Amino acid sequence: MMRVTRRKFLRATGAGTALAKTGGMAAILASGQAPAYAQTQQVHWLKWNDFVPASDVLLRKEMLPAAEKExxxxxxxxxxxxxxxxxxxxxxxxxxxxxxxxxAFNNQTYLYADSVVDMTELAEDLSSKEGGLYKYARSICSNGKMFMGMPWAVIGAMIAYRKSWLDEVGATTFPDTWEAYRDVGKKLKAKGHPLGQTLGHTFGDAPTFTYPYLWSWGGKEVEADGKTVVINSKETIESVKFMAGFWKDAYDEGGLAWDDTNNNRAFLSQTIAATLNGASIYIESLRKPDQYITEKGTQMNKDIQHAPLPKGPAGQFGFHLLQSHMLMKYSKNQAAAKQLLKWIHTTSNYEKWFISQKGFATPCTADWEKHKVWNEDPVMTPYKVAGRLGQAPGFAGPPNAKAAEALSKYIITDMYAKAVQGTPAEEAVKWAEGELKKVFI
Incomplete structure (x- = not known):
């Protein structure tokens, strides 16, 4: 048997060359770390706790182990x-x-444009393969010069409601105007089934309610130039006056400071009849059908329907939570992070995650509207076009860093919160005008 010396082994495996380049074994031991060729690339991914827990389980148990291996x-x-x-x-x-x-949520991407890596190549490649990125996703993730975030998903905001309870007060179809919704809500509250809504500092349900509500009355933060603050208008004041009465007549007034989970719990515990939400309430009722039972002893999921926010004098609008992923400039793993994003956005991989969402998340490209998941459960159909119909904060101006700052400061939400707590409408609007001028001018 041929004797294999240490020198022959190192030469045969290439380790000798590596040792030479790193200064030898002594240098490696002195440095306290393995040479670069032996290190495994690592990517640290930070995201929200998904409102569909099964999707995070899928990522941890199946998808990411597969990505690590591949x-x-x-x-x-x-x-x-x-x-x-x-x-x-x-x-x-x-x-x-x-x-x-x-x-990142919504146009937070604009706040960090100087601190993130341009994702244009990945985003445009995805767009070309999947029928084009929605205008909504493009406007929020791209400033026209670069993609500040890689579009991930749109979390549609629709009203989840108990159909049987609305039927009991004569609303056999969901009310399509704010006046009609207020009338139905007043009747529901009288029966012990108020509407539920947060006006607190929480990223999802509060702004996705107050911004479309403002727009539907004809109110807006700024003109198209993105500089001229026009919140103090007749339209805005009328919207605030209506909200103060609407809140008292129809809403659970304790919901003022709820976060994005309180309304889910209130709905599932049968203390509210309707609330603006993603589809997580319905999906949870499907996941545990024997836990969520109506007062009549039937499964609650059979009594849940979805509808868009009602119309106002200026029309019907929606603001749906858009998620993207920012690749940070400080990252030492940029190439690996891009590889991960490319892998997870490959149709066959992303589809697994999308199916696990059961319609809670709408992909940011048009081709997914054709997916079979939308035909499997009619209750989820209203969410299909959330990405197509969403309007960005900052309207009528661009969804830029200033619009993102105003959103982050909850100025529009606080304007309505002040009014429902007793501040006169004109005073609440004047306060919002002053705060917005600090941001936009």
Whole structure:
């Protein structure tokens, strides 16, 4: 048997060359770390705790292990409450270190444009393969010069309601105007089934209610120039006056400071009749059909329907939570992070995640409107076109950094919250005007 010496082994395996390049075994031991060729790339991905828990389970148990094996990298998925994402971004940028990929909501991308890697190549490649990115996704993720985030999904905001309870007060179809909704809500509240809504500082349900409500009355923050603040208008004041009465007549007044989970719990515990939400309430009732039972002993999921927000004098609008992923400039794993994004957005991979969402999340490209998932459950159909119909914060101006700042400060939401707590409409609007001028001018 031929004797294999240490020298022959190192030459045969190439390790000798590597040792030479790194200064030998002594240098490796002195440095306390393996040479670069032996290190595994790692990507730290920070996203929200999904309102469809099964999707996070799918990522952890199946999809990311497959990605690690195929891409030859380690993926650290971290999930947090959605309200905690923006503070984490700010802290990471200030420290110059943190997660490589961070989920962003709505036009938060504009706030961090100088701190993120351009994702145009990946985004345009996805657009070309899947029927085009929605205008809504493009406007929020791209400033016209670069894609500040890779579009991920649109979380449609629709009103979930108990059909039998509305039937009992004579609303056999969902009311399509604010006046009609107020009338139905007043009757429901009298029967112990009020409407539910938050006007608190929470990323989802509060702004996705107050912004479309404002627009539907003809109110807006700024003109198309993105500079001229026009919130103090007859239309806005009328919307605030109506909201103050509407809240008292029809809503659970304790909902003022709810976060994005309180209304889910209130609906499923049968204390409210309707609430603006993603489809997570319905999906949870499907997941645990024997747990969520109506007062008549039937499965609650059979009594849940969805509808868009009602119309106002100026029309009907929607603001749907758009999620994207930012690749941070401080990241030392940019190439690997792009590989991960490309892998997970490959149709066959992304489809697994999309199906697990059961319609809660709408993809950002048009081809997904044709997917069979939308035909499997008619209750989910209204969510199909959320990405096509969404309007961005900052309307009628662009959804830029100033619009994102106004959204982050909850100025529009606070204007209505002040009114329902007793501040005169004119005073609440004047306050909002002053706050918006600090941002836009």
């Amino acid at each position: 891409l030859g990298m380690k993926i650290n998925l971290e999930t947090v409450n959605g309200n905690d994402l923006q503070p984490r971004v700010t802290a990471a940028i200030q420290a110059g270190a943190g997660p490589d990929l961070i989920m």
